[in-house]
Amino acid sequence: MQLTGNTIFITGATSGIGRGLAEALHARGNKVIVSGRRKALLDEVTAANPGMEAIELDMTDPSSIAHAAAWLTRHHPSLNVLINNAGIMPFDDPAGVIDDATMQQTVATNLFGPIRMTSALMDLLKSQPSSYVIHNTSVVAFMPLAANAVYSATKAALHSYTQTQRFALRDTSVKVLEIAPPWVNTDLIYKSDDPRAMPLEAYVADTMAQLATDKQEIYVDAIQPLRDNPGSNEYALIATFNQALVDNPIPVG
Ligand SMILES: NC(=O)c1ccc[n+]([C@@H]2O[C@H](COP(=O)([O-])OP(=O)(O)OC[C@H]3O[C@@H](n4cnc5c(N)ncnc54)[C@H](OP(=O)(O)O)[C@@H]3O)[C@@H](O)[C@H]2O)c1
Secondary structure: OOOOOOOEEEEEOOHHHHHHHHHHHHHOOOEEEEEOOOOOHHHHHHHHOOOEEEOOOOOOOOHHHHHHHHHHHOOOOOOOOEEOOOOOOOOOOOOOOHHHHHHHHHHHHHHHHHHHHHHHHHHHHHHOEEEEEEEOOOOOOOOOOOHHHHHHHHHHHHHHHHHHHHHHHOOOEEEEEEOOOOOOOOOOOOOOOOOOOOHHHHHOOOHHHHHHOOOOOOOOHHHHHHHHOOOOHHHHHHHHHHHHHOOOOOOOO
């Protein structure tokens, strides 16, 4: 995609990957509008990036999404890029009791949120000569984590939705892209500086470089073996991967 001259709305831009992409896109001369629940952090991001704008948004609340979409349509009618980035990653145990409130929060944030946000902006995006929906899924969309089972399921579902939406929009001006990050050193779980986690700056730089191409799926080279579907051998790969994390767990603070 062309990485200049766009009007871009990004969810979950108060920290981590969302903030990193927002600042990189702002630096390239795009009009960037950031969002999230934490007002103090939105103020910090816009103060650090003159010209950037912000709106408070709770992705679990349909009325908050509707309000943000109406505000964007009124104040930024040239909006042509939506980046659905907001997400949460609670731990759970599919061999035990699943906390219902946490499950609902996870599904509402990671799956219903991007579907609702895209739906609310679809007419505006279709009215532009060239526009993009970019869903942030995860490597776990292809390789589920047993310690984050509901999270993994939401990302696999969003990966599925991305592909059907891309097909459904194939004859329109709207392109649907997917970014599937590896483990990146952010606050999503705990910023542990674990050497297995990719530094945020390197991840943002890699993603920006790939966004400048015509790729529909954007992920770092290191996860190619996980992206390559093992077919009928899928469970053996998932079991080996999860056993490695049982032996050497992700730090949780
Ligand atoms: N870091 C990784 O290893 C990794 C790997 C694969 C995929 N991802 C994906 O990358 C995305 C960004 O995560 P990150 O690593 O950058 O973590 P992060 O720093 O914790 O960022 C998460 C963002 O989501 C926002 N958010 C959470 N719940 C929200 C809600 N109900 N409404 C609106 N915004 C909400 C947060 O903002 P507020 O709290 O201010 O609302 C925050 O800006 C997520 O979708 C995540 O699943 C991350």
